[in-house]
Amino acid sequence: MKPTGIIIALALFVGITLPLFLSNTAPSPQITTIRIAISTTPLSAPLIIAKQQGLFNRHNVNVELQPLPGGHLCFDAMINGDVDLATSSESVVMFNSFTRQDFRLLASFAESDNDLKLLTLHTDKNRNIAQLKHKKVGIVKASASEFFTDSLFIVTGQEDIEFKKIYMSAQALGPALLAKEVDAIAVWEPYGYRLFEQAGEDIYQYPSKGTYNLSFNLVSNEINSSLHFEQHVNILKALNEAQAFIIQSPELAKQIVSDYLNMSMAAVEWSWNDYIFRLSLNNSLLSMLQTQARWAVASEAVSKQPLPDFRLYLNDAALVKAINH
Known part of the structure; x- marks a missing residue:
């Protein structure tokens, strides 16, 4: 073969084989994993379903869920940097807004007007909430549990009733009530169901449906809201599809949530019809945050200070892009 022919042949060989060699030896691009702390409640259903049904993967985002017993x-x-995103009620957002500005609320994805419950041991005299005067009420500090309790006293015309707030974890509330360490507890699901399942007719629930409309939200720290913007858009797209899945296949959706949370179907169904799953970030949430902040100052749940400007905390850029594209 002539030298020119050899050179051409070598060039063709290198041109064909070098890309194949590089593709086999070059490191693959790293896919960022977004870690989301989710509360172990059926309110987290859209995130659970999006993960279990592969909806996050469909939108090219790798998500790792880390279950924890409460939005706080x-x-x-x-x-603390242990996760990138978190689920929480707007009450947790409100309380934290008095002490820090380094987080952003990306979207609300669930609502309920009956997730919080005020429970006591069942006696005839305890059917009137006024009987809790000077009594001990178990509450999760700086959470929806605290705001809900005060709201219920106000709505029932008992705002002047004095009672003692006993702060403890959500998991400890039920056992404390059964041990008579407190006289009532304000607790969210699934802890309310578990208490009824355990003690049955010994538990009385004060009527409260509609007293407080809880929203469950996706929250990011300020840096990640910019750094992982496109991932957040894709996560919200997946949640939007998960909510459609809940509407189209409610029984399968409940089964997925039951399996993931290791809860009985009865426990999931206990509160399922109280939930509305939809993506939003609107003025009603802003109004609720402002209302709760005024309550927090007036009730001295926080130190007296100017109210936060909650418009700074609501960042709907990812939500708008997720819904419109």
Whole structure:
């Protein structure tokens, strides 16, 4: 073969084989894993379904869920850098807004007007909430549990009733009530169901449906809201599809949530019809945050200070892009 022919042949060989060699030896691009702390409640259903049904993968985002027993703990994990996103009630957002500005609320994805319950031991005299005067009420500090309790006293015309707030974890509330260490507890699901399942007719629930409309939200720290913007958009797209799945296949959706949370179907169904799953970030949430902040100052749940400007905390950019694209 002539030298020119050899050179051409070598060039063709290198041109064909070098890309194949590089493709086999070059490191693959790293896919960022977004860690989300989710509260172990059926309110987290859209995130659970999106994960279990592969909806996050469909939108090219790798998500790792980290279950924790309460939105306040999820929020703390996010602030501490243990996770990138957190689920929490707007009450947790409100309380934290008095002490920090380094987080952003990306979207609400669930609502309920009956998730919080005020429970006591069943006696005839305890049917009137006024009987809790000077009594001990178990509450999860700086959470929806605290705001809900005060709201219920106000709505029932008992705002002047004095009672003692006993702060403890959500898991400890039920056992404390049964041990008569407190006289009533304000607790969210699934802890309310578990208490009824355990003690049955010994438990009385004060009527409260509609007293407080809880929203469950996806929260990011301020840096990640910019750094992982596109991932957040894709996560919200997946949640939007998960909510459609809940509407189209409710029984399968409940089964997925039951399996993931290791809860009985009865426990999931206990509160399922009280939930509304939809993506939003609107003025009603802003109004609720402002209302709760005024309550927090007036009730001295926080030190007296100017109210936060909650418009700074609501960042709907990812939500708008997720819904419109």
